[in-house]
Amino acid sequence: MNASVFLATQTGRIQGGWSYVWTAYGLTWTAFALYGLSLWLRRPRQEP
Amino acid sequence: MLKNVRIALAVLALGLLIWAGYLGLVWAPADREMGDVQRIMYVHVPAMEMALLAMTLNFLCCVTYLFRPSWSMDSLAEAFAEVGLFFGGFGLVLGSIWGKPTWGTYWTWDPRLTSMAIGLVSYAGYLTLRRLVDDAERRAVWSAVVGIIIAVDVPIIYYSVRWWRSLHQMQSSPATVDPAMVRALRWNFLAFFALFVVFVMARYAIALARRRQEVTPPPLVLERAS
Numbered sequence: 001m002n003a004s005v006f007l008a009t010q011t012g013r014i015q016g017g018w019s020y021v022w023t024a025y026g027l028t029w030t031a032f033a034l035y036g037l038s039l040w041l042r043r044p045r046q047e048p
Numbered sequence: 049m050l051k052n053v054r055i056a057l058a059v060l061a062l063g064l065l066i067w068a069g070y071l072g073l074v075w076a077p078a079d080r081e082m083g084d085v086q087r088i089m090y091v092h093v094p095a096m097e098m099a100l101l102a103m104t105l106n107f108l109c110c111v112t113y114l115f116r117p118s119w120s121m122d123s124l125a126e127a128f129a130e131v132g133l134f135f136g137g138f139g140l141v142l143g144s145i146w147g148k149p150t151w152g153t154y155w156t157w158d159p160r161l162t163s164m165a166i167g168l169v170s171y172a173g174y175l176t177l178r179r180l181v182d183d184a185e186r187r188a189v190w191s192a193v194v195g196i197i198i199a200v201d202v203p204i205i206y207y208s209v210r211w212w213r214s215l216h217q218m219q220s221s222p223a224t225v226d227p228a229m230v231r232a233l234r235w236n237f238l239a240f241f242a243l244f245v246v247f248v249m250a251r252y253a254i255a256l257a258r259r260r261q262e263v264t265p266p267p268l269v270l271e272r273a274s
Contacts, residue, residue, distance in 0.1 A: 017085035031138040039250040044257030
């Protein structure tokens, strides 16, 4: 049993997982950018 | 003037988002059990809070519209519904990403997840209804009634983790969380809220412009006397 697996089984702590973190943050920023762009493209020509 | 306020708010929201991202990704400590995966909380929780806030405000707008009808209230309800659907939609996906390394699955029919999914489908239906009805007044009344009915799901979403103690954890309290994590979460909440305001203002302007275009009679075409 290697050290990381041993640590995980002994403490219950999840090892690594940065790929999930970057995916989540990347998705958040992309969603904000795309929704912001969609609002800008739909903006009224004359301000109400 | 309003345009400048909107631009200033957008810049502020962007700055807050960068700062809050740094706090969540770098500054805050890793969780004792979940490790670094727990950092997803700093984007998942504020996204869901914004969704629930938008749904609640949509309900208030719907009730207000039925008692004091106005195009601005109808437009505001539409804005809250769409922005709520946006935050709830990607917030649910974030929760799903977080679920894989912690629960071992992207999706399970947990009461919290299920009630949230039902809520999102309901608000998608609400927005679809608004597109299907041509008459502006009828659309406003019908969607206000639908908005009130589907808001029943909001307290169910919030209290589901207490009523049915299942896989999704209960709401945490600052008393039981590391102060550094609480601080990072609050900054992220602030950043998301600033962006929420920017999005609602922009979406409200779009909805109100459409209403005015719909209810304003076309200009009279005067025939030239021959």
